[in-house]
Amino acid sequence: MIRSVATDSQPRNTFSTDVVIIGGGIAGLWLLNRLRQQGFDAIVLEKSALGSGQTIASQGIIHGGLKYALSGVLSPASSAIAAMPEHWRRCLEGQGDVDLRGCRILAPHYFMWSSGGYRSRLKTFLGSKALRGRIDALSASKYPPFFHNSDISGALYQLSDFVVDTPSLIELLAAPHRDRIFKIDADTLKASMTDSGQIKSLSVQSLTGAVQITAQRYVLCAGEGNGALLEMLGISDPSMQTRPLHMVTVRTAHPEPVYVHCIGDDFGMTPRLTVTSHPDPDHEGRWVWYVGGELAESGVRRSSEEQQAEGRRQLGEAFPWVDFGSAQWNSFLVSRAEPRLPNLQRPDTAYVNSQQNLLVTWPTKLALTPNLSDSVCAELARQQIKPQAQDFDESMSTLAACFEFPGIAKPRWDALFS
Numbered sequence: 001m002i003r004s005v006a007t008d009s010q011p012r013n014t015f016s017t018d019v020v021i022i023g024g025g026i027a028g029l030w031l032l033n034r035l036r037q038q039g040f041d042a043i044v045l046e047k048s049a050l051g052s053g054q055t056i057a058s059q060g061i062i063h064g065g066l067k068y069a070l071s072g073v074l075s076p077a078s079s080a081i082a083a084m085p086e087h088w089r090r091c092l093e094g095q096g097d098v099d100l101r102g103c104r105i106l107a108p109h110y111f112m113w114s115s116g117g118y119r120s121r122l123k124t125f126l127g128s129k130a131l132r133g134r135i136d137a138l139s140a141s142k143y144p145p146f147f148h149n150s151d152i153s154g155a156l157y158q159l160s161d162f163v164v165d166t167p168s169l170i171e172l173l174a175a176p177h178r179d180r181i182f183k184i185d186a187d188t189l190k191a192s193m194t195d196s197g198q199i200k201s202l203s204v205q206s207l208t209g210a211v212q213i214t215a216q217r218y219v220l221c222a223g224e225g226n227g228a229l230l231e232m233l234g235i236s237d238p239s240m241q242t243r244p245l246h247m248v249t250v251r252t253a254h255p256e257p258v259y260v261h262c263i264g265d266d267f268g269m270t271p272r273l274t275v276t277s278h279p280d281p282d283h284e285g286r287w288v289w290y291v292g293g294e295l296a297e298s299g300v301r302r303s304s305e306e307q308q309a310e311g312r313r314q315l316g317e318a319f320p321w322v323d324f325g326s327a328q329w330n331s332f333l334v335s336r337a338e339p340r341l342p343n344l345q346r347p348d349t350a351y352v353n354s355q356q357n358l359l360v361t362w363p364t365k366l367a368l369t370p371n372l373s374d375s376v377c378a379e380l381a382r383q384q385i386k387p388q389a390q391d392f393d394e395s396m397s398t399l400a401a402c403f404e405f406p407g408i409a410k411p412r413w414d415a416l417f418s
């Protein structure tokens with residue numbers, strides 16, 4: 001439990017807890033759930049709305065590492081991600097380490113379509129061998145409704161991957177712990193350090209004045225915000241890299257949602273188009289298509305108008321049976337945040353770095369969040385950090401009076417189309 005350690009010589013709003021998590025995206029909220037189950041007193045400090053960095057902007061695909069499979073090889077590192085869809089399914093059934101029963105699933109399966117060209121068929125074939133039984137080639141009679149009557153060439157595969165509705169996921173993870181998730185003014189967040197570089201305490205302005213918080217461990221789960229936090233703490237290793245994406249959104253009247261990787265006909269390992277469909281906030285039963293993949297990676301060099309035009313061209317070419325006549329197009333830039341690794345490598349697993357009483361984390365993928373929490377819990381156990389259980393309900397309600405609950409972020413297209 002949070003405990004007030006106010007004494008005559010200290011400010012009244014001084015608190016101590018087991019673990020302070022900074023950042024309330026998927027990483028911070030999943031970890032909060034895991035730590036609370038283990039009896040730790042833990043809180044989340046969030047500067048904006050929950051999930052407002054990458055999580056709500058993600059496509060929500062819980063995937064098992066298709067990109068590794070496309071090269072025909074599943075390395076030991078990539079087997080961490082190969083195990084993730086099954087791990088999440090157990091959670092969704094209420095049998096896993098976090099209870100995700102009630103989370104909205106947008107698509108129980110994700111699909112991969114190789115358009116028929118030689119190289120794309122080869123990549124898909126190699127992928128299917130490497131995935132060993134976790135990918136099924138479909139006969140036309142088993143195609144999902146979007147592809148009915150489409151007369152597509154090439155092969156359509158059903159993957160073990162699936163798609164979650166990220167706002168519903170964030171809401172579910174936050175719900176049991178609303179009284180421990182606090183909206184802070186990040187500009188006022190300061191750390192006091194010992195001579196040896198340990199964090200002594202954090203201080204932050206609240207609705208009722210300055211609040212000081214001490215903890216056994218501090219965990220950075222702030223996504224792209226980790227960069228500024230590391231700078232504030234004077235830490236240069238690890239450092240962060242960001243990968244910008246120019247995502248395209250299409251508000252369409254087409255009745256069927258679509259969830260598919262369109263595998264391109266080049267030598268790249270990124271699908272040409274990665275399409276997911278999300279509920280249209282203004283039209284019940286309609287969809288906003290959300291498009292990433294190579295289009296979004298190469299699109300960072302295009303203006304918004306150019307990117308929308310390129311999206312129209314590529315989607316029109318991929319799905320000629322769809323009438324885009326009344327569709328509304330939009331696009332926006334958003335970055336993935338990851339640790340900077342030697343030789344500009346991309347991490348294959350969740351990343352956890354521990355130094356003194358600080359842990360710096362990036363899941364690197366939504367799908368890898370359970371892997372991140374496992375690593376943090378293992379690290380706390382290795383360091384023999386244990387819950388210091390006491391009863392401090394009164395201090396908890398005092399803290400709740402200092403900060404508001406941050407609320408849940410809305411998808412970016414809510415604002416784009418309104």
Ligand SMILES: Cc1cc2nc3c(=O)[nH]c(=O)nc-3n(C[C@H](O)[C@H](O)[C@H](O)COP(=O)(O)OP(=O)(O)OC[C@H]3O[C@@H](n4cnc5c(N)ncnc54)[C@H](O)[C@@H]3O)c2cc1C
Pocket residue numbers: 022023024025026027028045046047048049050051052053054055056057058059060061062063184186221222223224225226229245247292334335336362363364365366367368
């Ligand atoms: C366009 C896009 C599509 C993606 N699609 C997928 C996908 O389909 N499948 C998949 O597995 N992965 C996907 N990803 C990756 C995935 O979204 C991220 O790896 C994951 O969401 C990161 O979660 P996080 O909690 O670490 O960070 P975030 O979701 O970015 O959350 C960080 C939180 O910290 C807060 N914060 C920042 N600074 C501070 C501070 N100083 N103090 C307090 N709070 C702070 C932010 O407001 C935010 O709420 C995608 C990423 C992008 C950008």
